[in-house]
Amino acid sequence: MLLEGLETLSLLASEGTMAKVASRLYISQSAVSKRINQLESRLGKKLIEPDGRQIRLTPQALELLARLAPSLAEMKGVLADSQTLTDSTPLPVACSETLLAGYLARFMHDYLSQDPCLALSTHHTPVILARVRGGDALLGICAGRLPPGHGLCAELLLEEPFYLVGDPDQGARLSHDQGQPILTMDLDNPSNRYLREPLAALGLVPSMELDSYLALIELAKAGIGPVLLPAGLLALVGEQGERARPLPGLGRPLHLVYRQSSLKRARISRLVEGIRAHFARPG
Numbered sequence: 228m229l230l231e232g233l234e235t236l237s238l239l240a241s242e243g244t245m246a247k248v249a250s251r252l253y254i255s256q257s258a259v260s261k262r263i264n265q266l267e268s269r270l271g272k273k274l275i276e277p278d279g280r281q282i283r284l285t286p287q288a289l290e291l292l293a294r295l296a297p298s299l300a301e302m303k304g305v306l307a308d309s310q311t312l313t314d315s316t317p318l319p320v321a322c323s324e325t326l327l328a329g330y331l332a333r334f335m336h337d338y339l340s341q342d343p344c345l346a347l348s349t350h351h352t353p354v355i356l357a358r359v360r361g362g363d364a365l366l367g368i369c370a371g372r373l374p375p376g377h378g379l380c381a382e383l384l385l386e387e388p389f390y391l392v393g394d395p396d397q398g399a400r401l402s403h404d405q406g407q408p409i410l411t412m413d414l415d416n417p418s419n420r421y422l423r424e425p426l427a428a429l430g431l432v433p434s435m436e437l438d439s440y441l442a443l444i445e446l447a448k449a450g451i452g453p454v455l456l457p458a459g460l461l462a463l464v465g466e467q468g469e470r471a472r473p474l475p476g477l478g479r480p481l482h483l484v485y486r487q488s489s490l491k492r493a494r495i496s497r498l499v500e501g502i503r504a505h506f507a508r509p510g
Contacts, residue, residue, distance in 0.1 A: 235262040274288040304486055321348050321355040327349060356484065373482060413437065452467070
């Protein structure tokens with residue numbers, strides 16, 4: 228019960244509402260409230276307070292989470308490793324949306340015929356790492372640079388090159404010849420931040436940063452460019468993608484991440500071997 232309460236409090240810190248936490252945990256809002264009330268009673272202190280339509284954690288709650296967050300994630304991971312994983316148990320896999328669309332759609336289609344209980348979810352890389360560390364996902368497939376000290380086993384699957392889609396003349400020049408404006412993914416995302424310096428070295432200046440590659444794909448298809456896209460998504464752009472211009476030396480690593488103990492479980496080991504083989508095939 229204590230672990231459930233702490234997990235619920237941690238989710239409230241990131242989600243901000245009882246409804247979102249209830250959705251993440253697949254329980255009712257009243258069950259979320261009950262968990263927090265029980266934790267407050269156990270600790271003898273107020274942990275949350277209303278903040279308009281959202282919930283705000285008290286300073287005492289924030290201090291508690293700051294001290295317990297690493298241990299909480301580790302405990303959840305250990306519990307996940309200890310759970311029985313039969314052929315009919317959902318096997319949660321957290322994946323980058325772009326990798327699923329660009330590289331893994333056909334693989335997953337075929338693999339689900341032999342293991343129909345895979346449970347796929349898509350997230351940005353920081354969330355994938357957090358879910359694997361905490362045992363909410365038993366395997367992660369992510370794109371972009373991994374932060375130091377992430378605490379997981381990480382295998383490089385591919386160094387994926389970037390391309391510019393669209394005629395540079397379609398993008399308005401910046402004043403005083405500051406560089407070529409381009410549309411990119413959000414470069415404030417920790418996994419993408421490393422791209423700022425090499426883009427600047429190529430004379431490319433982000434003029435618009437979006438949080439969705441789907442939006443970038445649609446803009447590229449509409450001829451609004453140039454748009455920065457990874458190689459795996461070019462096929463989704465159609466004719467524009469066929470005329471894309473490669474950017475020498477600019478790419479992003481694609482990683483498979485997992486807890487070391489996960490490979491001792493046959494279902495996870497089989498899936499990992501399948502993904503390795505898929506990415507090792509030429510073309």
